[in-house]
Amino acid sequence: MHSTKDLSSDDFTISANGRPGNLESLLPDFGRGDRLGIVTREPCGALGATTLILAAVTAFYDRQRASGEDFFIYPENFVFHVGRPLGNHGWLEIWPSHKEVVVADDPEALLEAINDRGVTRLVLPDREPGKPDLRRETLASAQAGIRTTLVYAEDGSVAHADAEIVGNAVTESYAATVLEQSTGIR
Numbered sequence: 001m002h003s004t005k006d007l008s009s010d011d012f013t014i015s016a017n018g019r020p021g022n023l024e025s026l027l028p029d030f031g032r033g034d035r036l037g038i039v040t041r042e043p044c045g046a047l048g049a050t051t052l053i054l055a056a057v058t059a060f061y062d063r064q065r066a067s068g069e070d071f072f073i074y075p076e077n078f079v080f081h082v083g084r085p086l087g088n089h090g091w092l093e094i095w096p097s098h099k100e101v102v103v104a105d106d107p108e109a110l111l112e113a114i115n116d117r118g119v120t121r122l123v124l125p126d127r128e129p130g131k132p133d134l135r136r137e138t139l140a141s142a143q144a145g146i147r148t149t150l151v152y153a154e155d156g157s158v159a160h161a162d163a164e165i166v167g168n169a170v171t172e173s174y175a176a177t178v179l180e181q182s183t184g185i186r
Contacts, residue, residue: 002091007171009055012051015163023059030056032060034076035078035118035120036053036121037114040125041083044087044185046092048152052152053093054174075093077094078100078101078117080101080103080114082104085100091178092175111139112138115145120145123150125151125152126151126159
């Protein structure tokens with residue numbers, strides 16, 4: 001919850017399709033019941049989506065603050081580490097640590113884990129799409145539950161991107177802290 005004191009929605013500059021936008025431009029009707037899921041396959045790869053994650057976290061906390069009541073809650077956001085632990089993302093408000101989910105490098109197992117956590121907004125690393133062999137019920141559940149899928153680059157820059165989110169020194173410091181706290185992961 002450290003970001004509740006450090007960040008506001010004004011700290012993010014968002015554009016979509018070459019026009020100024022906001023989080024709603026990327027995640028239409030993003031609300032209280034949404035769950036963000038970020039898939040990573042590289043050590044600290046989810047840092048490529050830092051500004052998206054923190055913009056969504058900030059929107060979540062903006063709603064909490066607007067209620068006028070004290071709160072102690074974390075957003076229901078998850079990082080799915082494919083194959084092994086690939087970083088410690090607590091400084092991106094992926095907390096408690098059980099929201100850092102390690103899954104087998106198997107498309108069915110990954111989609112099952114995403115479905116099991118009720119992810120509604122899925123963020124995938126930019127890579128060649130495959131043709132995974134998925135069970136019909138697993139695919140149907142994902143199609144019913146996931147409302148938005150976005151692609152990010154693990155190095156932070158998607159080629160031919162149609163959207164951009166720019167943060168500030170605070171978001172950069174959070175990413176640096178994730179790197180510092182992810183020692184031994186390479």
